[in-house]
Amino acid sequence: MSWTPAVDLKSAKIAAVVNVASGRCSRATGAALRGQLARxxxxxxxxxCGLGADLPGVLDEVLADKPDVLIVLGGDGTIRTAAERCEPGGPLLMPLPGGTMNVLPRALYGGRTWRQALDAVAARPQVxxxxxxxxxxxxxxxAAIFGGPSLLQEAREAARYGEFALAARKGLAALRTALDRELICLWDGGDGAKGEAVAVLCPLASARLDPGEARLEAAVIHPEGPIDAVRLVLSAAFRDWRADPDVHCAMAETIEVLGNGPFPGLLDGERFTFEGSLKVRLVPEAFLALTPG
Known part of the structure; x- marks a missing residue:
């Protein structure tokens, strides 16, 4: 999979959606986005610009108008919902960070703010x-994380931004449920491992997979206890947690996560509760993103 040549945004039909209820957005964000585009x-x-509860209907209306480019500014749930609606045939998606974890925007644009990401893409847009x-x-x-330790993700993000007291409070609260259930992870129907959490990384977020590789990365996390779990989360804020000795990694086209009863999970930063056994399958070229060239 290779990146395509740059595109001409000035001749493109652009639609923009802003969730004002996201963590770092407000009623003024829409005007700010319009002004940044005008630059x-x-x-x-x-x-x-509106509330997330109206988002599904709004996306239906916006996409029915067949824009060339869809700009979405909001939190992880807003962006994941919009990305699900996009297809390989378009529109081109520009997901700008307006939430707390910003998993997909971070994978595409690094640590840029939404203004910095928009400026970088507009200066040299590439698909x-x-x-x-x-x-x-x-x-x-x-990325997806399944199991109790997924609840520690908020603590990790607080630590990343230097809010260590908040990280400690969130981490200790999450630990009450983080280590109470074990999951089994199987890859490609063969080998497997057990742990308290399973992380699945797409090529976009994996340092070990090429962008065009038709595989996923599975990481099985097995901390020995609460102290190891806290160490794993805090160190993850500053380095690759997959290098940790309590993490077992593998590459696969299909990944199964087996568990008893309900367990929490995060899909691109959005929280879900899952039941029983799950099968994770690859979706090649799910959509086209606009990135800086």
């Missing part, structure tokens, strides 16, 4: 096909 000589044909994955009827495009 590059761009004017959206449609710009919607990148994004391969994702699907589980229990839901898609994700960067």
């Amino acid at each position: 590059h000589g761009l004017e959206p044909a449609h710009l919607w 990148r096909p994004v391969t994702g994955a699907e589980v229990a009827g839901q898609r994700f495009f960067a």
